[in-house]
Amino acid sequence: MPSTLPQPTLPTTQRLLGRQPPSLAVGDRLELSRRNIFILPTATGLGFALLLLLLLLGAINYNNNLVFALTFLLAGVGVMAMLQTWRNLAGLRLELATAAPVQCGQPARFTLSVRADGMRTGLALDSDGGAPVWFDVPAEAPARVHLDLPTRHRGWLRPGRIRLFTRYPLGLFHCWTHVSLSARTWVWPAPADTGGTPPQAGRRPSEDGTQGRGQDDFRGFRTYHPGDSLRLVDWKAYAREQGLQVKEFGGDRSVEYWLDFSALAEPDTEARLRRLARWVLELERDQQRYGLRLPGTEVPLGRGPDQRERCLQALALFGVRD
Template identity: 35%
Template structure:
């Protein structure tokens, strides 16, 4: 029964507050209820009224009706404080899973001052924002991101309890634009790319794969079979041997190189590799099923690659079908995928 009532309430609210990056608040979409303090204050007024009737005391009557008028004025002022406010999402942010993603909103109050405005999303609250009459203010709301993918908050709460906290007027902004949440970077194990640069470079490699080797320090995630244990026992220095013949093209970050690994782990490994290559300004390309980003360098190239990892296998949310915050496809017929994401594992 409660679930049916909740579903009907959400459906009714969604019809009054459809998805949009801009919202003007007025009588149709502002809700108002007394707060806990307002309920207690009203109960005290009722006791005062009963006492005045019982004792026929004019001073109690006067004080009761005077305070009642204050309550009515406070109710109108609380509703008026939110009425006429215009809120626009001007930039949906980007960030990594497990962090917060900034959503930049612009608030304007053309009619009157909007005082003590609060914005909230997923227990993150932006308190006590004041919008002067006829002016605009940019507000940054930090939205938690738990999983990689598109970040489209179902609702951003907009509320005020000004002037006395006896009433709470509220509404919602339901953004149409979505932010992007990158996969959380994970230290990648040493694997060989399956991508070759071309026939000429492939022929130039050693046939037996053991003519050329690189020695480098051990990194977390390297396989123990590659450690030179004899050298470690002799010098205490833990190093890894990379045979050239075992590797594909060093320019490519390859999804298929992590055979047998779950998709989200692969994307985390690739995100870590993208960040490492970007920091060293190395040339690299990204090979995903159904999508190839050619080798390049620079911040723009790294941004393109990390965004491709963020949305891999997902469909962009639409106005009529929102995804939960940080939604990702994890397999099964009910989850949406791009054609490029099919058969990813």
């Protein structure tokens, strides 16, 4: 049974400190401060410490004051780099925009807007295991950082904990913060590869009398407009030198489709849902009227982007707890 993504365990530092990472909801603003910024030396930093130690030993042994000076200068540079790295994250203000629903298998894009009181360089954002996104924050405007999360299941997608980190300016220190994003978006099942035809529920004349446009019933001719499909051009009429005439079809609207979960043959729930998703997308593309029946829920007949979204959401969240 698919459900929400399992919440990863807390990172060690926060477990040790007994602290949850701060959470950021859509529309909220979070300012990073010393309470939630961590810093540790990197491998390069340890190598640098070794270099300093070697220089210091040389300085002591040869009693060489300029080597002392060089050592202390570099030590000072290391301290400055530590503070600068820390400052790179401190005081950043984060705002979160949620992601649009997405089909399973395609990345869901959350957008984080990052603002600072000056230019910040060499920042990166990543979530568990993902490749980091590198970005700078200009002095004047917020940086908009896109976090593309992979989707593996239908249902709710929560970005969960993300990591914001930097090693600038010298790569001696790794400074990071975890933010748990309390936003979610839903992921609809990837449509089945083969569809078959959706079951027609019945034909009835449209209530408003118009027939709309479609491909089934021939309605008559009209003059050609640039952009019309060449397949619809009446070439015989053209040969009779009557100009370019285009065949018009209509009447599709009169067909209604009820997509019923329990009417499908597949034994597997997911396979049924994927087939239903495919039909929803196809019917919507063809501008048909359709409705969806799932055990326990029903989406009444309808048409248009809202109908599509309602159906896809029902499919995405079928059997999923909040």
